[in-house]
Amino acid sequence: MTAFRRILHPTDFSRASAPALRRAAALARACHAPLAVLHVMTPPSPFIGEDTLPSSYAELLTLARRSAKRRLAAVLGRVRRTGVRVKAIFAEGLPADEILRAARRARADLIVMGTHGRTGVSRFFMGSVAERVVRESRCPVLTVRAHGR
């Protein structure tokens, strides 16, 4: 009996993502399913004032991309060592949009994500990204709280 065939784990590299990553990897192993680890980078708006584009903006963006991809590769390496088939997806844009898009494209049948990333304050707030993904995802979503469970 196949439970899940393709699992997607979006990460923002925060502590809140870590328990979700471990769950995702363990489920991928148990289901013999490949795991896709997605990071969505939200580029800062270059428009600071009246059409002023800092000359260093392109350079900053390149550095940010490089750094994000390096961190994603490090996550992949850790998962791969546990014997799970894993690939990286890198996207730029609004996290919830890109997570939903990546899930459709990869035909994921499970999304495993932390319930609050960097903006979470208490257990009563799910985190706006997770909340939108839970509402709009066509496939099941496993939400893993960062603390306390």
Place this chain on the structure above:
Amino acid sequence: MGAEPGAEDIARLLVPTDFSAGSERAWAVARRLAGRLGAELVLVHVLVEAPLYSEGPFTMKRARDVFEAARGWAVKTLGEWTSTAAAAGIAARWVLRTGVPYQEIVGAAARERADLIVIGTHGRGGLDRALLGSVADRVIRLAPCPVVTVRDTE
């Protein structure tokens, strides 16, 4: 990957049901997952008692009759759903509670020491998409374990 519990430690799945299409999909997902993980399923339904008991003896009797009929139907349906899992060789049992659904679900997850909750949501598009389903929403926020949400529409 650290010492955090993984799929290997998922021994019990709690599946709340209101017998809707969304819960039925959640039950199907839970059955597949339990089959793969060798986990036990606990199906839980929460009856909401009709608040009519101060309307005099006649109404009270009628309200009780309605409530008992609802309870009887729930028991029968829980049994039927549970047997679909048992027929596939998956250990399954049901629990019937009375009260406020999200509180009873979170309480049952703690009492049963569930490792995972699998719950259906009312995933509507357009204007209604703000309505995740207040039960699922609260369960996600307050559950003692991770929660899998399953939308009722494909």
